[in-house]
Amino acid sequence: ALGKDRRKIKSAFIIGAGIITHYLAQELLKDKITVKIVEMNPEKANKFSEYLPNATIINADGSNEEVLKEENFQNYDSCISITGIDEINMFISIYAKKIGIKKIITKLNKLSFVDILGENSFQSIITPKKIVADNIVRVVRSIANKKKNLIENFYRLENNTVEAIEILVNSDSKINNIPLKDLKIKKNLIIAYIVRNNVAIFPKGTDVIKEGDRVIIITTESFFDDINNIIEE
Incomplete structure (x- = not known):
């Protein structure tokens, strides 16, 4: 298309x-x-x-x-x-x-x-230097995140103004099993894909995030290190 x-x-x-x-x-x-x-x-x-x-x-x-x-x-x-x-x-x-x-x-x-x-x-x-820098950030954020929703992949886009993050969801995430339409998701943030059992799901409002999912998020927010950060406090 x-x-x-x-x-x-x-x-x-x-x-x-x-x-x-x-x-x-x-x-x-x-x-x-x-x-x-x-x-x-x-x-x-x-x-x-x-x-x-x-x-x-x-x-x-x-x-x-x-x-x-x-x-x-x-x-x-x-x-x-x-x-x-x-x-x-x-x-x-x-x-x-x-x-x-x-x-x-x-x-x-x-x-x-x-x-x-x-x-x-x-x-x-x-750009090798950028790839190395992004991987260092990914590791540091994963270590800093004690809740262990691990950051599996991390990329900075558009001259470092946008971050694309892949997070592995654990059993303690506050958003688990709640339809996305019922979550108060932050502005300037997109849940691009939910990957479940190696199948990519393009999420709709009725879809839910589950333990073991890999969630790909696009955001302009800096220092994003946990899946729970997608919701407004």
């Missing part, structure tokens, strides 16, 4: 052979996704050809347009640009978008580049 393409990704073109690529490629290959990796450093390229015999490893400059054309870049479902140089990653992703590759993932180390580009410039922008 929103015009999004939901076809399964079957091939991935990765530019840059570092630690992230090493682990990422293994996971993609497990999912039977065709993987091609382009790396300019011949020593790294040789090592990756030994580590990943089921992937295609090319020793070439992945930012060179002629190389990309020769390697049929345009025929891949996804482009993952994770070299150590932000400017190269940006260039490759802009080119991938221009030729119509449907899934583009760009690694940027400098947070200022994310602000300049805007988070909608590419389909996915990954």
Whole structure:
């Protein structure tokens, strides 16, 4: 309905052979996704050809347009640009978008580049420093929360003005088994999904939250660390 393409990704073109690529490629290959990796450093390229015999490893400059054309870049479902140089990653992703590759993932180390580009410039922008910071916040908040409604995932969005939080609900939560329409839920807060037994429920007013559910919340409130925080005191 929103015009999004939901076809399964079957091939991935990765530019840059570092630690992230090493682990990422293994996971993609497990999912039977065709993987091609382009790396300019011949020593790294040789090592990756030994580590990943089921992937295609090319020793070439992945930012060179002629190389990309020769390697049929345009025929891949996804482009993952994770070299150590932000400017190269940006260039490759802009080119991938221009030729119509449907899934583009760009690694940027400098947070200022994310602000300049805007988070909608590419389909996915990954910033390692931000991921590490968000995970530290998630762990600290979970430790601080003695009631043990554990924060399982935590992301800051829109220049840190919005938080997306996934919380595991325990048996002592005050909101358990109460229809959402009967709860006085805070303003500027959305219960996006309730995940129960690995099934995602898009909640209606008659739905309830139960022990063991994972609840995904979008909020502008800072320091949110417990599922009970969704209700007005």
